Amino acid sequence: MTPTQALPPQVTVVRHPLVQHKLTLMRQKDASTGEFRRLAREISLLMAYELTRDLPLEQTTIETPLETMQAPLLAGKKLCIVSILRAGDGIAEGMLDLVPSARVGHIGLYRDPATLKPVEYYLKLPEDIGERLVIVVDPMLATGHSAAVAIERLKRAGATQLRFACLLAAPEGVGVLTAAHPDVPVFTCSVDRELDSHAYIRPGLGDAGDRLYGTK
Ligand SMILES: O=P(O)(O)OC[C@H]1O[C@H](OP(=O)(O)OP(=O)(O)O)[C@H](O)[C@@H]1O
Ligand SMILES: O=c1cc[nH]c(=O)[nH]1
Numbered sequence: 001m002t003p004t005q006a007l008p009p010q011v012t013v014v015r016h017p018l019v020q021h022k023l024t025l026m027r028q029k030d031a032s033t034g035e036f037r038r039l040a041r042e043i044s045l046l047m048a049y050e051l052t053r054d055l056p057l058e059q060t061t062i063e064t065p066l067e068t069m070q071a072p073l074l075a076g077k078k079l080c081i082v083s084i085l086r087a088g089d090g091i092a093e094g095m096l097d098l099v100p101s102a103r104v105g106h107i108g109l110y111r112d113p114a115t116l117k118p119v120e121y122y123l124k125l126p127e128d129i130g131e132r133l134v135i136v137v138d139p140m141l142a143t144g145h146s147a148a149v150a151i152e153r154l155k156r157a158g159a160t161q162l163r164f165a166c167l168l169a170a171p172e173g174v175g176v177l178t179a180a181h182p183d184v185p186v187f188t189c190s191v192d193r194e195l196d197s198h199a200y201i202r203p204g205l206g207d208a209g210d211r212l213y214g215t216k
């Protein structure tokens with residue numbers, strides 16, 4: 001995908017003003033580790049609202065203090081958030097603020113600096129992942145290979161209903177992920193201009209893992 005091409009239909013850019021404002025604060029190089037982490041958590045909560053907008057409801061009989069009524073509750077749709085370590089944890093935390101009962105899986109991937117290909121080093125998933133709506137989270141969709149490999153691994157583990165959420169995407173990553181997994185809706189707060197020669201998103205926000213955890 002090039003920056004001027006229309007986005008594939010399964011890609012949603014979350015344009016809510018609060019999300020866009022907080023993302024701008026995160027991008028700024030002077031944001032402290034604490035501010036960056038807090039903003040990631042707040043944006044992720046707002047993204048979870050978008051990601052779960054179409055969950056089915058069913059009418060249930062309840063008793064208010066005054067009378068019996070029919071009222072909507074979630075129709076048993078079980079959620080699982082899968083964090084792509086380590087930076088994905090900064091997103092998972094915010095989503096769990098909104099859906100605290102969700103199960104959480106982890107997949108550890110790092111980008112080999114020479115090949116830029118993801119290397120798996122950890123996997124722990126709920127056993128019933130096949131029965132859950134799985135939201136895969138990672139702040140950055142750069143080349144798209146980490147997300148594509150993670151989703152491939154989750155499908156092999158039995159996941160059938162998946163969504164992917166990130167803060168920033170490069171056009172190249174959107175192209176790779178949507179070509180590899182056309183069945184997976186993608187949610188992002190921005191599709192930035194391009195990848196640079198080190199596969200960093202430009203203008204971007206730098207290294208999300210290092211900024212979340214203060215490791216550089
Ligand atoms: O789309 P890609 O080109 O695959 O790149 C994106 C990946 O790179 C970053 O992780 P990194 O490898 O830096 O690991 P970390 O989260 O442990 O810092 C980021 O959090 C994504 O997982
Ligand atoms: O821009 C980028 C690309 C990959 N990973 C990051 O943390 N930032």
Ligand SMILES: [Mg+2]
Pocket residue numbers: 087207208209210
């Ligand atoms: Mg990193």
